[in-house]
Amino acid sequence: MDLLSNDIHSLTAADILAMCADQVAEGATLELKSDLPSNDGKGKDPWHRGGRFSDYARNSLAREIVAFANTFGGALVLGINETKEKPSRAESPNPIPRIHELERSLRQALQDIIDPPLPILESKSIGFDNEGNGVIIFRVPTSRRRPHRVDASRDAFIRRMDESVRISMREIQELTIQNLSETRRIEDTIGNMRAAFGARLHDWLRVNGGRGAGFQLIALPTSPIDLGRVAGRPSLVDMSGEFVGIGENDTQYQLLWPFGAYEGAWTPGLRRISTSRGTHSSDALCEYSLTTQAVCELALFTKLSGFFAGWLTGALSKMLLWINRIRIEAGASGVEFAMAPQVAVIGQEAQLGLYGARNFGSYSDEKIPIGFAEFPIMSIGDKEEFPTHLMQFDEDLWNLVGKDFQRSPIRFQLMNPS
Template structure:
């Protein structure tokens, strides 16, 4: 309903809900005012938000999280016959303050804690403080969630939140367990595709040993072709289907641009990049290739929201070196490209808070000295294969923290613990 973060919603978008006569559905709920069993909620008469409102709204949010996710608006009434929004607005006084208090109270009433929950006040009135309260959550990968005040798990049935039976709770638990197993299989399948994709004229070895370089001859000169390869895979943590992928105009925003940054990062780019091909349709996916003089790359996006990047780089040397060189800014460029792709896909599909899980796999034929920052310390990554601890791609304000964590992990792999800061100038996304 709202394509941006709820913090960015404006009064005109709220009025459009009434003008469009939006109907209550499995993922949309309207409430005229803050719920109260007797009379009106104390907040409406300059008191505190009542427990009735906190408890009932928590049940609604739990039901959304245990079903398909959804949006709830407090301050808009519905037509009892059609279940559609109707005028006028019923503004909540000091709506932003009320939303902040409800966010905390509802979060405290939900077990386990929701991965994603937004609760914001949107001012719609001339007094500058009154308006509606909008809440939103996604289908949760941690479901089933329960209400800590009564221990009920709620689910959405048509346009109502209702307690789940024990049989339903057990079945949902089994479904989420299967979903977790599917996620592990998805990452394994990505790794298998990665190994199959590595050029076959270069020897591949056991995953724990990684790739091996080869000796070649140029006349009387022996050249060692050292190799490093990288896989970056991002997978949505809850169901997220992308329709008609080959015709999506937002694919143009997922390009092979350079990124500027702050701190240790001044520019992220692939120095050897020469050619980037267009996106081409595949079975329930799109792919594109990019390449340079000594490198190859592949990007892939599936209809299930899976994003993959495979990179292969050879480093010709006269004789086998003691150490090859890993340009840290090139490694980060590849990771940032995938993270940026997730932000584009989330934004244009009105899922700005959709969390993703991120996996990074690095294979090197030789030990590699990390290079690329001013006054870089000496840190050597051992040869072999490394799959880094899995990360989560959260909301936009957490992306620099994510990159700092990945940066530290790479340097830790080389035996050094950095203390510097870094940040990326994330591009502005164009919404349709």
């Protein structure tokens, strides 16, 4: 069992029992806890008496999570008896009561006291009986936002061998410098791809009347991913799944993206695959690409006089589902992605169609201004946060055309989530 690369939601009690049978040892990426930590090391946490877990238990677990996020990433398994040798090894399950409730409460409490917030914190509660007793797995990757601190003490921690240790101000500064370097690398990659898109859009419009618009989505992992061979792997480009927008009075709107990639039409290139929909002489051309380093791009070039809002949020939803699929295929479900949207308008302002509009006469009064609008880079973490990303993009989109998003907000929901 690989706690770091397997889909955390697929783990079962059998995996925990196998870990104990194999006597898996604590190390740089694994921490075992037999129970919620107590202040005196002997008594039981109030959780066992039907109360809320203590601040001491929460803060102790937060230190372990922060140490993983600041170093190589890792997993914390709560509810496992350990051997007395060093490093400690998994010995047997020690099921904790009300495990599913504890997972939900602890996960939120941990997020609340870690600063800056973790982009990704995965968790899974695994029941061992019909009475709600079980274990919890928390998992976090190396974080692009490090160094993280535990807000209660303002201390930062890193992982050294099988221990989480407090670090000095100098070490905090070193982590900050590393973080800035990685952030600069991501921003440079996005900047270069945005510039290349702009040049391609100008070239495309030059032979198509000189007026039009474009839309680009870039997504890349913040930690290295090597997909190996990408050609001939249809599962890598599976963007199946549908989100809907829900407006006032629970009115549902389909997020229709009419330029989806055709299955089986991907062409191999140098450590990449690509496909397109439309032609250089049609009203619209949409291109997709994926590299072996898991860098994805969606690029739309169009002569149409505007966009429907449902198109653009629909495209973003497809990119989110694509990211999720790539992480699963790469065995890297905990890796954060950076996503960068861009809307471009050339020659004349472009109109923005309302949700639910069925033709180009159903625009809003607002117009997208001429120029290249580079939306803020998004940090893509847990799948549960995808609706939040769609809401933020939708708000940014309407703000771009001068509309107050809060007057008529749309919320988003994944249909038939797996």
